[in-house]
Amino acid sequence: MDISRSTMDIAAACATAAVGAVVCYGATLNGTAWGSSGPEPGYFPFYVGCLIILGSAGTVVQTLLRRAGGRQEHGAEGEAFLDGERLRTVVAFFLPIVAMAAISAWLGLYIGMGLYIFYALRVAAGFRTLPSLVSALAVVAVNFVIFEKLFMVPLLKGPVLEAFGIY
């Protein structure tokens, strides 16, 4: 599965245009006209939204023009944005981060980061179980000391640590 750069350019521009439309719509909820005391709160965001749509449209036109020009030089699709293998690498890196965030929201950041580091070292980097476990615990301990003790910034603890009396 290959995604060409120009396809991605157009997809991204459509996405930004959609965001622009949402911004415009949101601005109309606040009123975009001139009230009795000057511009209403939606006035500025409304034009910001319009400019996003304008810029996105410009990008689409530019990409289409370049694709038309590029076709004569390099054949069909031109430069690749991402191929299947690279996409898998990125997803394999990103999904565990999402999992860490989900676990952290549920069981607290310390447990989330510990499990994530263990997974990353054991599975992704291919270390043996014991070194991975020790490293994960070390990361948790170092962060605990830095945030709870040195900078006095409490991180999310979650139910498990609280059950052990760590707040």
Next chain:
Amino acid sequence: MGNFGQLMDGFAVALTTHHLMIMVMGVLLGLVVGVLPGLGAPNGVSLLLPLTFTMDPISAIILLTSMYWGALFGGSTTSILFNIPGEPSSVATTFDGYPLAKQGQAARALTLAFTSAGIGALTGVLVITLLSSWVANFALRFGAAEYFAVYFMAFASFIGMSGGSPFKTLVSMMLGFAAATVGIDTISGESRLTFELDELIGGISFLIAVIGLFGLGELLLTMEEGLKFEGVKARLDIRVIARAVAEVPRYWATLIRSALIGCWMGITPGGPTAASFMSYALGRRFSRRGRFFGKGEPEGIVAPETADHSAGSCALLPMLALGIPGSATAAVMMGGLMIWGLSPGPMLFSTRPDFVWGLIASMYMGNVIAVVLVLATVPLFAFILRAPFTVVGPLITVVCVIGAYTVANHMFDVWLALGFGIVGYVFKKLDYPLAPFVLAMVLGDKAEDAFRQAMLTSDGSPAIFFSNGLVATMMGLGLLLLSLPVLSLLLKGGRAAPKNDAAATPEGRSA
């Protein structure tokens, strides 16, 4: 000469043991941030910012600026030893730094880079010392319309001088403005663009955006590219270092030219990345040894390094004197100033001279400390970088996730940062510049307030933006900058369009 006395007072503030310790710590943290790809100066400063909320503002700003210097220096180490820029602004250093290191002259290359970088940075600080209070005094006369004109000029120069697609710059910047308007409107008190989501009422912090866009986005990109460090061994011999330092004055012409380019690009929001590329290109054109550029020519290291660092320090001048940051990192620091309850801009010079001049004095010290520390720690960082990225990457990820959480102790911010991470990854791959996004996010409210106040005083007539010579000149310059892409297209007859892509890549990653 009033500045000189104030600078001496500033040294009295900055030269305490406590502050010197903070500088050393900041520089070391900055070196780590600069050396590791995926952790850049804007991201590093964002991660550290929540930890400074309890410090006093002078110590906090010294910590953050020292980290900034460290990051600028650290980026060059990896460029020269590993051919991998640790910071976007040190991409140009790889062109000649790595070849010279491969010829067995790594120590000479590093010393040349750090010494010229130090000279560049000190030039920048000197410019700040001489000009800042003058600019601030000048800006005291500004009203709302003038302020909006300055913001307009800053943003127009991004579009006009970006080198990449002006449409992408526009989209990136306006998305930043839109993100800044989310939350409670400061003038009317209404909530805007929150769509009934409680989490959005407090607004989106620019720190979350920076951590996502610059941190997680860069990590995804580095992961995808399958990074491997295959470095050159560096053995640092004190005699080689001394000889290389003595060699630097020989390149005085390159030094002066590059420092001037750097100062100009730093004050106008071109940023260090653009400055280093421009300086390298001009060096190749004007130097007598220009044809050796790219093969390990010392001047090819001196030129981008000097410009990178003078731009990096000059970027703080408009932040201090006008409240308009010259780079993404400066934007983050300015956000910090506002969180600490200081309002950057001309008034700061009269209300908190101890802060302003303490900061400026610390810049001299911080850069000297950075040069010494960066040379001393080269072997250490070369060792750290031999760890595979599959190990370093997850560690940086954890730091980013914790950083996103500590901004306001909300898990929602972590999800937001992950979202920004994907956006940052796609935008970087597609050469959308990210610095305008951050600048717009930090300045969004101020620019909007200035615009609305100006429109209120003029009863809605845009004529206020051309009502006197000063504001008309600034608006005119802004419009001229906006039309630059169109003008250059007309001049070239559109035939050079594909070439823009090559120029866009570095700018898109602008620090």
